[in-house]
Amino acid sequence: MKERGRILQNGIPGEGPVAYWMNRDQRVEDNWALLEAQKYALLNKKPLLVVFCLTPHFLSASYRAYHFMLHGLHEVRQGLLGLNIPFILLEQEAPLSLPNLIKKIDVSALFTDFSPLRIKKEWVEQIKKDIAIPFYEIDAHNIVPCWEASTKKEYSARTFRPRILKKVPDFLTPIPSLIRHPYNETLALKTAAPLEMLTKYHYPQKTLPLYGGKAGYTAGMECLQKFIKKKLRVYKELRNDPTNNVLSQLSPFLHFGQIAPQRVAIVIKKHGENHESIRDSVDSFLEELIVRRELADNFCFYTPSYDCFEGFPQWAQKTLDEHRWDPRKFTYTLEELEHGKTHDQLWNACQLDILFHGKLHSWLRMYWAKKILEWSKSPEEAMKAAIYLNDCYEIDGRDPNGYAGIAWSIGGVHDRAWPERQIFGKIRYMNDSGAKRKFHVKQYIESITSNPIGQL
Numbered sequence: 001m002k003e004r005g006r007i008l009q010n011g012i013p014g015e016g017p018v019a020y021w022m023n024r025d026q027r028v029e030d031n032w033a034l035l036e037a038q039k040y041a042l043l044n045k046k047p048l049l050v051v052f053c054l055t056p057h058f059l060s061a062s063y064r065a066y067h068f069m070l071h072g073l074h075e076v077r078q079g080l081l082g083l084n085i086p087f088i089l090l091e092q093e094a095p096l097s098l099p100n101l102i103k104k105i106d107v108s109a110l111f112t113d114f115s116p117l118r119i120k121k122e123w124v125e126q127i128k129k130d131i132a133i134p135f136y137e138i139d140a141h142n143i144v145p146c147w148e149a150s151t152k153k154e155y156s157a158r159t160f161r162p163r164i165l166k167k168v169p170d171f172l173t174p175i176p177s178l179i180r181h182p183y184n185e186t187l188a189l190k191t192a193a194p195l196e197m198l199t200k201y202h203y204p205q206k207t208l209p210l211y212g213g214k215a216g217y218t219a220g221m222e223c224l225q226k227f228i229k230k231k232l233r234v235y236k237e238l239r240n241d242p243t244n245n246v247l248s249q250l251s252p253f254l255h256f257g258q259i260a261p262q263r264v265a266i267v268i269k270k271h272g273e274n275h276e277s278i279r280d281s282v283d284s285f286l287e288e289l290i291v292r293r294e295l296a297d298n299f300c301f302y303t304p305s306y307d308c309f310e311g312f313p314q315w316a317q318k319t320l321d322e323h324r325w326d327p328r329k330f331t332y333t334l335e336e337l338e339h340g341k342t343h344d345q346l347w348n349a350c351q352l353d354i355l356f357h358g359k360l361h362s363w364l365r366m367y368w369a370k371k372i373l374e375w376s377k378s379p380e381e382a383m384k385a386a387i388y389l390n391d392c393y394e395i396d397g398r399d400p401n402g403y404a405g406i407a408w409s410i411g412g413v414h415d416r417a418w419p420e421r422q423i424f425g426k427i428r429y430m431n432d433s434g435a436k437r438k439f440h441v442k443q444y445i446e447s448i449t450s451n452p453i454g455q456l
């Protein structure tokens with residue numbers, strides 16, 4: 001089998017259980033990091049436990065994101081209990097209190113999943129300093145581990161596609177199941193249940209929860225089945241039409257790792273093999289799920305400043321600098337943007353869609369971010385505003401896909417130079433005439449303004 005993990009630190013194993021620090025991949029099923037931790041524990045005849053570190057503030061996440069995540073973790077805890085694997089929820093200064101726990105119960109080896117984001121990298125470095133046991137990282141979020149897919153920052157999907165597609169057959173393999181763990185860990189530790197945490201902390205209260213609390217592995221797999229049954233057939237043809245939303249709606253489940261991209265790819269591919277007539281739609285969906293999604297991880301992994309102007313390619317920085325002082329016909333404050341109070345009806349509807357529903361259609365996300373560039377005093381300000389709004393309100397925000405998508409829209413990342421114009425320079429421009437050619441703009445606006453279900 002191909003290696004999906006790497007050693008973060010060698011060390012001297014403790015005498016106690018093996019621990020999996022669950023972070024980005026919040027599921028029991030199809031989780032390579034948990035599977036590897038169990039393999040190690042079985043080999044060494046050790047108990048196994050899972051630790052989740054809860055921080056009441058995470059980037060700009062609001063209550064809606066915590067609500068979705070904690071419901072998913074509730075299901076994780078139940079699933080682990082049935083497999084004789086304790087689930088520990090660490091609070092206080094989590095995850096920096098993880099080394100204390102490791103020492104207290106003499107953990108023999110630590111496993112974690114992979115994230116290319118700065119915050120996780122910093123946590124890993126801090127924890128490495130404070131522990132002396134073996135520490136492993138497994139990429140359970142990408143089909144091809146990020147460092148295997150490419151060893152450098154890729155210029156675009158065109159350069160990344162052939163590299164990753166060459167490796168996909170080696171990694172898109174059947175996923176084994178966990179077994180009921182045969183070695184017991186009797187913890188003298190009292191640990192809280194995820195749903196208790198919903199009321200314990202005061203999370204940023206900007207939004208109502210979404211999906212009626214329907215989060216977690218079961219809800220994610222139901223969403224996948226619904227997509228296959230009702231929308232996949234027309235995915236390629238209608239994917240750019242927000243009034244006919246045929247997208248999978250899987251991104252919240254994928255973002256929190258409640259379902260595995262590898263499982264989604266296996267199920268979709270199998271369905272395509274059995275239904276030749278929808279082959280184009282299957283290929284189009286797998287391009288998004290595998291190539292575009294893993295390209296976003298590649299961007300964040302190899303670009304320390306993935307959320308800043310400095311993360312843009314040189315040509316984009318140059319052209320934006322040349323147009324830095326171009327007059328702006330409209331500028332808006334963050335508050336005006338946040339409440340959808342601009343002159344542009346379509347943009348306001350997009351922003352209300354984000355506020356009410358926590359998820360904007362793919363095509364509209366590009367339009368939404370590009371207008372923020374057009375109406376901000378500088379590209380830096382535009383990046384800051386777009387990232388804040390995306391991370392705070394989008395249920396799938398705080399994700400490499402979001403940072404790459406915003407950097408694509410505002411800073412030409414993974415794109416090429418286009419004919420030059422005011423403010424944008426050579427960054428690709430979008431306007432509402434383009435939107436009108438693609439879909440019924442008025443119908444979209446009405447569907448949002450007449451159906452508000454969230455609140456500020």
Ligand SMILES: Cc1cc2nc3c(=O)[nH]c(=O)nc-3n(C[C@H](O)[C@H](O)[C@H](O)COP(=O)(O)OP(=O)(O)OC[C@H]3O[C@@H](n4cnc5c(N)ncnc54)[C@H](O)[C@@H]3O)c2cc1C
Nearest residue numbers: 247248249250251288289292293362365369397401402405
């Ligand atoms: C400005 C901007 C902001 C974005 N912010 C986010 C974000 O915060 N979180 C997020 O997950 N995606 C983000 N995207 C990417 C994309 O818009 C979403 O992944 C998609 O809308 C999710 O809906 P879906 O699952 O129904 O999509 P589907 O079309 O059904 O796609 C299935 C999966 O493929 C992946 N995918 C689809 N499109 C892209 C893409 N362009 N880049 C990378 N992966 C993709 C996602 O994991 C998605 O869940 C952003 C794009 C832009 C332009």
